[in-house]
Amino acid sequence: MTSATKEQILYALKSVDSGTGGLDVTARGWVQDVVIKDGHVAFALEVPPDLGPKLEPVRAQAEKAVYDLPGIISATVVLTAEKKSAGGTPKNKGGSKRDRLALPSIKSVIAIASGKGGVGKSTTSANIAVSLAKLGKKVALFDADIFGPSMPRMLGLAGQKPHSDGTKVYPLENHGVKVMSMGFMVAEDNPVIWRGPMVMGALEQMLKDVEWGDIDVMVVDMPPGTGDTQLTMSQRVPLAGAVIVSTPQDIALLDARKGLNMFRQVEVPILGMIENMSHYICPSCGHRDDIFSTGGAEKTAHELETDFLGGIPLDLKIRETSDSGTPIVLADPESPHAKAYIDIAKKIAAKLDDGIAKTAPKISMGG
């Protein structure tokens, strides 16, 4: 299959009127950051801030113009209204609430975050979301990990596409959880390479265009790490709280501290820390082995004056069940692992019900 070139894409976009006095979107100079990868195309339309909301039809038209080119598997166009600054770091410390997105049909949004990748953040998000649904909550899972969207696979929705009626997108649902993920648009093993300012645009688009319906708790699987994307995300999304997932190794814990500090900087309450791959229970003899010195997250949680929500053992079954699309809380509900997740979900639900009475003190990281 051949894939379009940047020139072909720009040529196709000449047919898209900017809606601002006769010029097309390329002539206006709005087309930025065109990324093409194996038939997947993404770019931003950088428009004047005051016109932003009015230009949704232009965005949709641009997306269609590119999608209609031969060899295109997906086209993702986002509206951005920000010129890239040289430094590019969002600076509004204290994260004013005024700037947060409105998600009126969703009671609480929580972020599941980690200081670095590979610690089991997505596995935890999937199991917590399903656990909350088992507890009777109306649950949504928003996969914001657009660099490696794994929710379609983990929740048994791989290869499916959400339905759209042209204005709204309807989330897919499985295991009692409504799911939206960039993984429905692009292949998990072949994600679009996003550039800084586009990420937030794409995420906002995904959050706002989706008809979520009434939701008690939305679980957001955050992109790993504590860079600009994560900071912007935690400023823009109206988060009721954040959960930090860490492994017991010290190095990961240092990253976890950064994650914790990031949320505090933008005044998002920390619901607590989870230690993943915390210990190993021998499947044949039931012996518990603390392969990495366990308890690091608990100790750190106390040091940082936040709650320790629980530890999840390292077990092949946890990986196998999420790889096969039915998280362990459903696949093996009587297992100690399932109980550990449910227990954590109960603590989270209780905190949300209490309005997270305990406010997090600020900490200083010394850089």
Ligand code: ADP
């Ligand atoms: P992240 O979202 O932090 O990048 P993932 O949730 O994708 O991490 O997990 C990374 C890998 O570790 C996956 O293969 C997952 O199945 C596996 N994994 C996560 N938690 C556990 C666990 N408690 N026991 C065994 N494997 C796990």
